[in-house]
Amino acid sequence: MKFGTKVIHAGIEPDPVTGAVMTPIYQTSTYAQESPGQHKGYAYARGHNKTRNVLQANLAALENGQFAFCFGSGMAATSTVMQLLNPGDEIISTDDLYGGSYRVFTKVFERFGLKYQFVNMDSMEELEKRITPATKMFWVETPTNPMLNIIDIVAVCNLAKKYGIKVCVDNTFASPYLQNPLDLGADIVVHSATKYLGGHSDLVHGCIIVNDKETADNVYFLQNAVGAVPGPQDCFLLLRGIKTLHLRVERACQNAKKVAEFLLTHPKVDKIYYPGFESHKGHEIAKAQMRDFGAMVTFNLKDDTFEAAAKVMENVEYFTCAESLGGVESLIGHPASMTHASIPRENRLKVGLTDSLIRLSIGVEDVEDLIEDLQKALDA
Numbered sequence: 526m527k528f529g530t531k532v533i534h535a536g537i538e539p540d541p542v543t544g545a546v547m548t549p550i551y552q553t554s555t556y557a558q559e560s561p562g563q564h565k566g567y568a569y570a571r572g573h574n575k576t577r578n579v580l581q582a583n584l585a586a587l588e589n590g591q592f593a594f595c596f597g598s599g600m601a602a603t604s605t606v607m608q609l610l611n612p613g614d615e616i617i618s619t620d621d622l623y624g625g626s627y628r629v630f631t632k633v634f635e636r637f638g639l640k641y642q643f644v645n646m647d648s649m650e651e652l653e654k655r656i657t658p659a660t661k662m663f664w665v666e667t668p669t670n671p672m673l674n675i676i677d678i679v680a681v682c683n684l685a686k687k688y689g690i691k692v693c694v695d696n697t698f699a700s701p702y703l704q705n706p707l708d709l710g711a712d713i714v715v716h717s718a719t720k721y722l723g724g725h726s727d728l729v730h731g732c733i734i735v736n737d738k739e740t741a742d743n744v745y746f747l748q749n750a751v752g753a754v755p756g757p758q759d760c761f762l763l764l765r766g767i768k769t770l771h772l773r774v775e776r777a778c779q780n781a782k783k784v785a786e787f788l789l790t791h792p793k794v795d796k797i798y799y800p801g802f803e804s805h806k807g808h809e810i811a812k813a814q815m816r817d818f819g820a821m822v823t824f825n826l827k828d829d830t831f832e833a834a835a836k837v838m839e840n841v842e843y844f845t846c847a848e849s850l851g852g853v854e855s856l857i858g859h860p861a862s863m864t865h866a867s868i869p870r871e872n873r874l875k876v877g878l879t880d881s882l883i884r885l886s887i888g889v890e891d892v893e894d895l896i897e898d899l900q901k902a903l904d905a
């Protein structure tokens with residue numbers, strides 16, 4: 526089954542009771558048992574909910590995985606992966622990591638004895654030097670936020686296999702339409718389904734997808750034991766959002782390319798970070814491991830000040846100034862004062878995250894309007 530068919534049909538069948546074409550919202554916490562302990566596989570909704578199960582089957586298919594598990598947020602999914610590990614285990618992660626992941630790793634899981642190294646994953650020789658006997662997992666995020674660096678998933682997985690290390694990829698920025706890490710050798714995929722999978726900025730949700738039965742059993746145990754499960758209403762919304770994932774992401778990618786090309790021509794724009802440009806240092810890797818280059822575009826201004834960035838952001842009409850990404854509507858964000866404000870300025874500057882850096886999440890509007898909007902705001 527191809528991708529555009531999977532989003533609509535994989536794991537989804539008309540409701541056996543009524544024939545409802547759309548998966549019903551099973552808004553129930555418990556299920557009637559015929560006699561004590563005898564039920565239809567559904568005993569209590571933390572363990573199983575039909576709306577969630579259908580969604581999980583669909584998500585597994587999208588990532589070419591055997592098993593998927595849903596959670597109340599991307600961070601709940603991330604935390605569940607950490608709970609697969611034991612005190613003393615070490616995780617090597619990228620140094621350009623989603624802020625919420627960095628926070629939960631260092632402020633929560635370090636307290637429970639997990640150890641972290643944050644490294645640049647461009648060079649496999651450098652990464653190999655950091656491996657210790659305690660290293661149990663590589664945590665990869667690609668493309669990264671907001672600099673849109675690309676990490677070579679195949680290279681990281683090959684190195685990991687040599688040492689028996691598991692690889693988990695946060696695939697949020699690419700979405701399963703653009704990139705399938707399990708096919709590239711990863712063991713675990715996590716998503717903040719809040720972003721492209723949901724696609725309409727109307728829910729918070731996360732998921733884990735794996736192929737290996739033992740890991741799946743352990744993730745299911747944690748899903749039920751720890752209990753960070755999503756409600757059935759959000760599972761329904763996510764199922765609905767996913768049906769157009771391929772159409773949305775395809776259009777958003779086309780729009781992003783045109784927006785990036787427009788920015789290239791504007792005299793006030795300094796650097797543009799977009800993996801679709803041949804000049805981007807991760808371009809060849811992105812071409813090899815992604816179907817398209819994504820719909821995120823980051824740039825900074827020649828007048829590299831907070832005030833200059835604020836002026837652009839205040840003068841856009843169709844772009845909404847907001848955190849998050851991956852919805853049908855275009856968003857504009859200023860990482861230095863919004864998502865990355867808690868990172869000291871010197872550290873931000875080291876990775877290129879300057880005072881005027883602006884991040885665009887390109888939506889599916891008519892691109893002529895988006896470009897006109899940016900033109901006006903930049904000229905203001």
Ligand SMILES: *Cc1c(COP(=O)(O)O)cnc(C)c1O
Nearest residue numbers: 598599600623625697717719730
């Ligand atoms: C948003 C995001 C998360 C966290 O997901 P929530 O659904 O907000 O909990 C994790 N990783 C990446 C890359 C994200 O963009």
